[in-house]
Amino acid sequence: MDDTAARDTGRRGLLQAAATVPLLGGIGIAPAALAAEMGRSAKPLRAAFSNAGLQATWCAQGKSAAEYWGKLFNVDVTWFDGELNATRQRGAIDNMASQRWDFVAIQAFGIGTLAAPVRKMIDAGIPVIDLDTLIAPLDQLNVHSFLAPDNEFMGASVTEALMQAIRGEGTIIMTQGALGHTGAQGRARGFESVVKRYPKVEVLDTTPGDWDVTKVARIWDTHLTKYPKISAAYFHNDDMALAAYNVMRAKGRTDIKIGGCDAMPPALQAVLDGRMHATVRNPSCRIHGGAIMAGVAAVVAGEKTGEGGIPKHVITDGPVVTKDNAHGMAWMQKQFLI
Template identity: 75%
Template sequence: MTDAKTNVSTDRRKLIQASAAGAAALFGGFGFNPLIASAMAKEAGRSEKPLKAAFSNAGLQATWCAQGKQAAEYWGKLFNVDVTWFDGQLDAVKQRAAIDDMASQKWDFVAIQAFGIGTLTAPVNKMIDAGIPVIDMDTLIAPLDTINVLTFLAPDNEFMGASVTQALVNAINGEGTITMTQGALGHTGAQGRAKGFHSVVSKFPKIQVLDEEPADWDVTKVARIWETLLTKYPKIDAAFFHNDDMALAAYKVMQAKGRTETKIGGVDAMPPAIKAVQDGQMYATVRNPSCRIHGGAIIAGVQAVVGGAKTGTDIPKNIVADGPVVTKANADGMLWMEGQFLI
């Protein structure tokens, strides 16, 4: 027979378990009880009336951006927000045209990851001047002291670059050759990752940096660069890439040439990269939490529209979304966690 005390304990335990799952989901994405998600959205200020939001990120060809779109749309449904997407297509000119189009329409709020700093300032200021809350994601639209965005949701790019580079340096015992294949140079995330890379390699005089050519997040450019690098250099001990897509594209070239001895590190910790770490094709990656950034933009936008949240008092101007380094030691757990919550 179950007594009242046991019932209370069981109910409390279920509530704690549900809250834990919900908290992970709030800062992540999917894979949990939809009833809990709906209840959380209501408590967090779900809009009673449908809201219209416009989103854009660098380009849906990139796995990180595609996962972010999925997260934004999911959280949009929870918070009663209809999300319209303006694809940046990994091209600053094409994204500018898309944001000019966005700025010609009326939205309750918008969220943008710029392909490059300063490329979207005019249309974004037009929307801000019209009273539309703008959330900046991942890379600066413009320096924060020059533009009145609601908030800037981003990872610590310098930390990510340094942590993966340090893992690679440790793997080659602090000596040998290393390369860095960069993203778009105008992207503040890429700038931070490069800074992190240099902060580490500068401490190791026995490490020689062979190449730092940018590939602009473009896997086709990566393949061309790495065809040249593998022909030019008979030995490359380690290679740091500004995202996982580029790392895996380079690995295919290495594999075709029988040069898979190079230790490879990337950024984002997307599922294919975590699997590559498990399989030994990549040595390390680091989680850039796309879902927390895009999902967080939905929550911030709704709070601004429904709750009247203001920058600096209710919402910080800069919110850091961090994530761990992933190596073979913790890859199994990270892949499971992403499958459950897309953290």
């Protein structure tokens, strides 16, 4: 009993370490050592993963992270691509649900569209880990755990960085993601909560770009024609921010302070060379790698949800990235740590 308890405590301790901060690199825990301590499965486990769509760099990075951590933990990861399409992902999850898995992890592209096949897997006793976006409200679907960032925090923290850059005075535009996306809604709430504390800042526009870089380029053509003075711009993801930057550069308006979200490698480079002022990390590797750890713990150690086990909702925040920490962030992403 004592031995088991001690092992469990050690494992939980390491889980917490993995889920708190980008500390692993800093405190010198090598992923291989962590895997051994965590209780790597003796027999290969079969896991099915699906995220919104591998066309998105964030999702592709998550796939690489899941496969990397899967190898360390002896988990054979099978991927079902969501193809950034709700109906295609539903078909893929239907196919996933018709097969047998040790655990599965899913990021829904269309909220509410995957509930039926996911419920079928849960009823079959398969631990289902929800990634980044709610498959369905947590009180309606008994997922093993929900690993997601606090989008409101991300929106607020990068907006605060922009406010500091413009010294709390001027004009700002927010280009939102798709309005129905819970992530975009949270980021917008975070943005608004910060902006209202700065009375000398005027919000010029909040038109959604729907994550679509073509649409964003069109919107920003109009913004730059319509508004002679724009101090800062906050985008709900980096891809949109970089697309808008190209329009700004073409019109000679590179004085606008740009904030993004996700902190993917191209955005880190943009922060380093000054095209973007800041971004905030949405930790794809931590979320996807964390799902491997949560799944292995559920299958190998029988970890349950709730007290003493994994929380129903694990918040996986990342930091704001500026020139000061961009290099370190890039290194940690290469190691699939954040």
